[in-house]
Amino acid sequence: MRSTVMYGAGDVRVENLPDPKLEQPTDALVRVVRACVCGSDLHPYHSMPAAEQGTQMGHEFIGVVEEVGSEVSLISRGDFVIAPFAYFDNTCEFCREGLTTSCEHGGFFSTAQSEAVRVPLADGTLVKAPVGDDSALLPSLLTLSDVLITGHHAAVMGQVGPGTSVTVIGDGAVGLLAVLAAKRLGAEQIVLMGRHQARTNLGREFGATDVVAERGEEGIAKVLELTGGKGTRAVLECVGYMNAYEMAIGTVRSGGIISRVGVPQYEEAPIGMGSLFGRNVRLAGGPGAQRSYIEELLPDVLEGRIEPGKVFDRTVALDATPEGYTAMDERTALKVLVRP
Amino acid sequence: MRSTVMYGAGDVRVENLPDPKLEQPTDALVRVVRACVCGSDLHPYHSMPAAEQGTQMGHEFIGVVEEVGSEVSLISRGDFVIAPFAYFDNTCEFCREGLTTSCEHGGFFSTAQSEAVRVPLADGTLVKAPVGDDSALLPSLLTLSDVLITGHHAAVMGQVGPGTSVTVIGDGAVGLLAVLAAKRLGAEQIVLMGRHQARTNLGREFGATDVVAERGEEGIAKVLELTGGKGTRAVLECVGYMNAYEMAIGTVRSGGIISRVGVPQYEEAPIGMGSLFGRNVRLAGGPGAQRSYIEELLPDVLEGRIEPGKVFDRTVALDATPEGYTAMDERTALKVLVRP
Known part of the structure; x- marks a missing residue:
């Protein structure tokens, strides 16, 4: 698959990488419908030391489930899903209190500017949305991933x-x-x-x-x-x-x-x-990837009461993601949407 | 009156100073029944530069009202009162929210290790307690002043x-x-x-x-x-x-x-x-001299449900206040009560 890789400050490339595969029975594979570039991606864009081994980028995405592991029961192939920027089991002590970024088994996404993403703990992490992958609401739904x-x-x-x-x-x-x-x-x-x-x-x-x-x-x-x-x-x-x-x-x-x-x-x-x-x-x-926030805000997005997607003022194809970084860094774009 | 004055680190004296007088119509004069030495008094006791002009000390006291200004209506001569370590009008925007330490007209007491104290904004500041000046509850009542x-x-x-x-x-x-x-x-x-x-x-x-x-x-x-x-x-x-x-x-x-x-x-x-x-x-x-706290805790003290006065493990006469500083500094006393 095509995926965005950073090799150092100012050096972002889109490359062919092996397709992600299910690794755990609690995983899902999601085809990315929309991703985006985050203000926080600009920190490594300014300061990452140059390296031969690149780092995959991106933590915001929405997409369609392609495959689920044997222990995934709440999410099925074909579901349209929103992924918060962190993954979590939604069952541990911290998750039950809503502090999903402190999940005892969780972590943060870091490969979302790609054609596909492996989602750990899919039942806990992914929130379904009743839309198609061509919905006019995609930009607003994508803001539920982070911003x-x-x-x-x-x-x-x-x-x-x-x-x-x-x-x-x-x-x-x-x-x-x-x-x-x-x-x-x-x-x-x-x-x-x-x-x-x-x-x-x-x-x-x-x-x-x-x-x-x-x-x-x-x-x-x-x-x-x-x-x-x-x-x-x-x-x-x-x-x-x-x-x-x-x-x-x-x-x-x-x-x-x-x-x-x-x-x-x-x-x-x-x-x-x-x-x-x-x-x-x-x-x-602190980091606020609470699942409860998505569940609370999603109806307002679906019913058009809020239009947070207006923050996206540029869209690029996945292969042009480096131009998205440049535009946000030079402040010619507020927020860049990436379409794989 | 006798009053405690610090002239520099380690140099605490008890001296004759002019009696305080009413200065504003909202003032009261309070005869101090009990005062004490605070852990925070040890900071200047460690670090105050030596000076010819001394600094009066103390911000915790309970006592009996001796005189009130013409605009004081809630407090009368003879009332036994608790003074929190800050004074405040109890009517400004911050006081109404309970944040009396941010009163727009308030300040902090700094002369309490004395025989008498002038209390600005007496109606706002002083809380009456139905006890005599020989009550067994004096140590616990004094903790309502600060600790x-x-x-x-x-x-x-x-x-x-x-x-x-x-x-x-x-x-x-x-x-x-x-x-x-x-x-x-x-x-x-x-x-x-x-x-x-x-x-x-x-x-x-x-x-x-x-x-x-x-x-x-x-x-x-x-x-x-x-x-x-x-x-x-x-x-x-x-x-x-x-x-x-x-x-x-x-x-x-x-x-x-x-x-x-x-x-x-x-x-x-x-x-x-x-x-x-x-x-x-x-x-x-931050500093917490909320009047509402005194009002909430006072009944528990009066009815003996809590005995916070147990923190006092030494009592000194006013003239021996310097020994109280030494004892707290050397940790031979936890908290020293001062009896004028």
Whole structure:
């Protein structure tokens, strides 16, 4: 099959690799109908050391089941399925609590920019959707694989509910869908911090009430101005860089929550008296591939109440995936959909 | 009046200072019946630069109202009152939410190891208690000024409830009362990390189900052994040093909460993929002088259902307060009560 392989920073190729096969009786094989390039794929695209042995890429996909192992009972050949970016058994102690990214037998997908993917723990992982592989809803369904559930996780961990004031930091796909998720959960004021107008316009369409294009201290001052000098109860940090975290500290209300879903590109950061502790600011977030999120959001997608697929502004064939990386890196595309 | 003044590390004196007077119509003057020395007073006791101008000390006291300003209506001369370690109006936006330490007009007491204290915003701050100034309950009532409400804040911010598994880091007065608070809120397993046996014995009396005397990696390993390898849902960090925070990261369950009430003696600390983010661990806590906590806990103290005053293992006269600092610093006393 054709599959996307990275050999180092800036070096993405599409190659012929052996077809995946069932390895465990709990596996399924899924033909990929749509995949995409993630903002987090850009981190290795910037920093991966060059290597002779390449690394397969991609963790977001929807597709059709081609084959299932002998112990798979909930999923059958021909089913259209959504795969979250992690796989999990959905039966262990952590999964039962909904924290599927901490599944005791789970892991993360890493070969999704391909024609086919082997899915471990298929019964736990895959969520069926009643659509055909030519559905107009494919882009929106694909966001349930990562960017929408991640934005939703940010809002849930930020305890966003009716009337909450929210700042969303970042106008990438996750930030924009965090806006949509916050709006869907009833947030009243949603301040989107981002400076790419086409993106922030989509953010307004998704529910942002205010847009702040400034960054750093200037951006913080603008948010405080919009919130009576107090900041917002929830700050959804959808970037992962230290300057975004610093803006989160500056814009969060005393007693509020900074909810992070951008993969942190730092390990240490301020959390002491002058940043979090003195004002009882809480910190939450992490990878959010909860199966329950897909189950909760899927009806809204199927019935057209939300259109998260609008974040895709370019589509490439699988063989052109490297161009997708370039476009996202150069910010000429917000989010690139890949069609095998 | 006699008052405790610190002139630098290790240099605590008791001196004659002018009596406090009403300054605002919302003030009250309180004659101090009992005060005490706080673990957090030991930080300046270790590090304050020597100065010619001393600094008055103390933020925990109970007493009898001697005089009130013209705008004070809820508190009268002769009332026995508990003062939390912060003062607040109890009417601003933050106070109405219960976050009295972020009161828009508030501040923190800093002259309580004295014969009398001026209390700003007396109606908001002071909580009356129906006892005389010779009550046997004075030590327990005094813990409502700081150490009990701080331990309770740790438990509340850690979302401790029926059945929760909890690790408490630190066997100081706050740690022991965090054990009591966690037990009171229904925690099932309470692992106390501390190595002073007299203190951990009191911790067992307050509700600890397990005691771990080891520290660092060895202590973490013991807690994991006691919790099926997973750690506890809540970790109440009642120390404030970096090694305590590191133990919190090691003992918290995936998806759990580290709740800090020990004043952090660091500003930066690990919060990235390898510490909090990857496992969706949350961070909470801060100063917890909520008036609502006193109101909630006071009946349990008055009716003898809890005896938090057991943390006091030495009493000194006001003029001997410096000996109290020495005893706590040398760990020959757990918590020193000061009797003016």
